[in-house]
Amino acid sequence: MVDLADTLVVDYDIVDVLHTLVERCADILDATDAGILLPDPYGDLEVIASTSERSQLISLLQVRADEGPCVDAYESGELVTVESIAATFARWPKFATDAAELDYLSMHAIPMKLRGQTIGSLNLFRDATGPLHPDDAIAARALADVATISILQERTLRQAQIAQEQLQHALNSRVVIEQAKGVLSHSENIDMTEAFNRMRARARTTGARLSDVAEKIISQAQNRQP
Amino acid sequence: MVTIEAGHVDGAEPPRSNALHAGFLARLPVDGASVSMVTVAGNQSTVSSSDALATRLEQLQYDLGEGPHYRALELQKPVLVPDVEAADHSVWPMFGHAVVDTDAKALFSFPMRIGAATVGVVDLYRLSPGLLSDRDVAQATALAGAAAGRAAAYAAADADGDGRHDSALVGGTRRHVHQATGMIAVQLDTSVTDAFARLRGYAYVVGRSVDDIARDVVAQTLDFTEPTG
Numbered sequence: 001m002v003d004l005a006d007t008l009v010v011d012y013d014i015v016d017v018l019h020t021l022v023e024r025c026a027d028i029l030d031a032t033d034a035g036i037l038l039p040d041p042y043g044d045l046e047v048i049a050s051t052s053e054r055s056q057l058i059s060l061l062q063v064r065a066d067e068g069p070c071v072d073a074y075e076s077g078e079l080v081t082v083e084s085i086a087a088t089f090a091r092w093p094k095f096a097t098d099a100a101e102l103d104y105l106s107m108h109a110i111p112m113k114l115r116g117q118t119i120g121s122l123n124l125f126r127d128a129t130g131p132l133h134p135d136d137a138i139a140a141r142a143l144a145d146v147a148t149i150s151i152l153q154e155r156t157l158r159q160a161q162i163a164q165e166q167l168q169h170a171l172n173s174r175v176v177i178e179q180a181k182g183v184l185s186h187s188e189n190i191d192m193t194e195a196f197n198r199m200r201a202r203a204r205t206t207g208a209r210l211s212d213v214a215e216k217i218i219s220q221a222q223n224r225q226p
Numbered sequence: 227m228v229t230i231e232a233g234h235v236d237g238a239e240p241p242r243s244n245a246l247h248a249g250f251l252a253r254l255p256v257d258g259a260s261v262s263m264v265t266v267a268g269n270q271s272t273v274s275s276s277d278a279l280a281t282r283l284e285q286l287q288y289d290l291g292e293g294p295h296y297r298a299l300e301l302q303k304p305v306l307v308p309d310v311e312a313a314d315h316s317v318w319p320m321f322g323h324a325v326v327d328t329d330a331k332a333l334f335s336f337p338m339r340i341g342a343a344t345v346g347v348v349d350l351y352r353l354s355p356g357l358l359s360d361r362d363v364a365q366a367t368a369l370a371g372a373a374a375g376r377a378a379a380y381a382a383a384d385a386d387g388d389g390r391h392d393s394a395l396v397g398g399t400r401r402h403v404h405q406a407t408g409m410i411a412v413q414l415d416t417s418v419t420d421a422f423a424r425l426r427g428y429a430y431v432v433g434r435s436v437d438d439i440a441r442d443v444v445a446q447t448l449d450f451t452e453p454t455g
Contacts, residue, residue: 160340160375166382167345168265171399174385175269178401179418182408182444192405192444218408222417 014154018049018147022122025143026051029136031124032104036112036147037070038120045074048120054102068095073109073121079137080109084129099125108132110140112148122147173211180214183221246274246377247348249369254362256334256350260284261373262397263338263346263381264299271381272397279329283351284397286324289429289436293321295349298335302344304363307333309355320430331355336366338374345378397437406440413451424450 018036025034035050069080069092082088083106089096099107104125112120122144124132132140177199184195203213247259258280262272270288275281287293294305297317307313310331315322325333330351338346348370358366385399403425411421428450429439442448 156375157341160378163375163379163382164340164343164345167263167378167385168267170382170385171263171265171269171271172267174399174401175267175404178399178404179408179411182405182410183412184408185405186409186412218411218418221412 014150015049017150017154021143021147021150022049022051025122025124025140028143029124029140030126032127033125035070035123035125036120037074037123038151039074045071045120067092069107069109070121070123073111073123074118077111077113077116077118079111079132081132082107082109083131086129103127105129108137108140110144112144112151114148114152119148119151173214176211176214176218180217183217187221246373246380247276247280249373250348250350250366251276253369254350254366255352255356255358257353259348259350261338261346261348261377262295263377264344266343269399271385271399273377273381273384275397280349280351281397282328283325283330283333284349285435285437286328287321287349288397288400289426290318290320290324291426292318293325294318294333294335295347298337298347299344302337302339304337304367305333305335306358306363308357311355329353334358334366336370338370338377340371340374340378345374346381348373400437400440402444403436403440406443409443410450413449421450 022034022036025031033051033054036048037045038048040046069082072078073080085096085099085105085107102125104127106126106129108124108126110122110124111118112122122140124140177196180199181192181195184190184198185192188195188198190198199210199213199217202208203210206213246261250256250259258276259274260272260276260280260283261274262270262284264270272281272284272288275284283293284295287295294307298305310325310333313322315325330353332352332355334350334352336348336350337344338348348366350366381399403422407418407422407425410416410425411418414421414424416424425439425443426436429436432439439448443450
């Protein structure tokens with residue numbers, strides 16, 4: 001858990017974090033494989049991290065089939081525990097068939113939740129039948145929470161970085177545009193509105209950005225002097 | 227599909243600026259706050275201010291180009307002045323001289339960071355002297371980090387827009403100051419950097435704010451071509 005906690009406070013690669021997390025999950029919870037599903041921008045669940053290609057395969061299959069415990073946990077927001085996959089053939093025929101081919105006998109799907117919203121699911125696959133021990137259920141819940149926090153932090157940081165880039169551009173452009181309005185208004189003896197309109201007209205006819213036109217006006221004013 | 231709200235990026239309505247300082251007032255033992263964003267190029271936009279004194283403190287530091295606000299940016303660390311009257315003002319002598327005439331008795335400035343970049347400062351004041359506890363400092367630092375994305379998005383939207391959010395209480399992008407800077411650059415045949423330095427210096431000499439002087443320049447009641455003083 002320490003290496004997981006460490007990754008939360010510095011810049012990190014979210015996929016790498018989640019891969020570490022599913023590997024820990026499999027170790028701690030005695031699962032053959034573990035995987036995390038998150039919705040893509042279109043709302044379709046996709047595998048973001050898994051311990052092996054084997055669980056990746058089944059997850060992808062069940063998502064394509066739109067059935068199975070992983071989808072149920074995500075959609076219901078409730079823990080879905082399958083003590084015997086073989087016994088679910090009637091309910092989820094495609095899932096049960098694919099799982100049996102891969103030698104999974106039981107599985108448990110833990111919804112990843114934040115304040116009542118489900119953002120994904122953590123899925124444990126085992127090669128033995130049986131229930132999820134209550135202690136394991138608590139540990140699984142805690143690991144699902146770590147995954148949730150990691151994902152939210154990464155999203156928040158990414159959005160904040162986009163906002164920061166927008167700030168750099170918008171504020172620097174604004175300052176240059178206002179300075180250029182001042183230059184034009186004084187040198188051409190026109191008001192600020194007219195100065196802005198002339199700059200905008202120049203930008204449109206030359207296809208240049210307004211801030212580039214503004215930069216040019218300022219540097220030309222400076223270069224006029226000897 | 228579940229969308230987790232992590233801040234305004236584009237499309238949606240930008241957050242209301244007064245929400246940006248509210249969290250600091252609610253969770254910390256302070257009496258006022260202002261939030262300013264900065265770019266790497268040093269351009270600044272004040273997006274939120276709780277009251278006239280918070281605005282005055284921000285303006286004083288902007289006019290003088292020094293104070294805890296700038297120190298926090300420079301050090302990229304919190305700057306704590308628990309007792310304004312007893313403090314050593316040697317790193318901001320002009321501001322130190324001016325601030326003792328205000329009602330602010332303690333000042334605390336926290337950098338706002340996104341990843342490794344400092345994108346703004348939260349300036350807090352208190353009407354009575356006193357230290358912030360370690361817990362308060364940690365809380366303020368966390369709040370400053372949590373508000374950084376939203377504040378940056380707000381400032382970006384404000385700079386992109388028509389400037390109607392600039393008001394007497396919140397300095398905003400100070401459009402009139404940049405317009406005046408451009409005009410003075412022509413009047414003095416100099417760079418905009420030098421023109422702004424002249425504007426700031428003149429404001430200091432005559433004992434008025436840069437905002438006031440800039441408005442006079444834009445209104446053409448003050449011209450730097452003439453000898454001033």
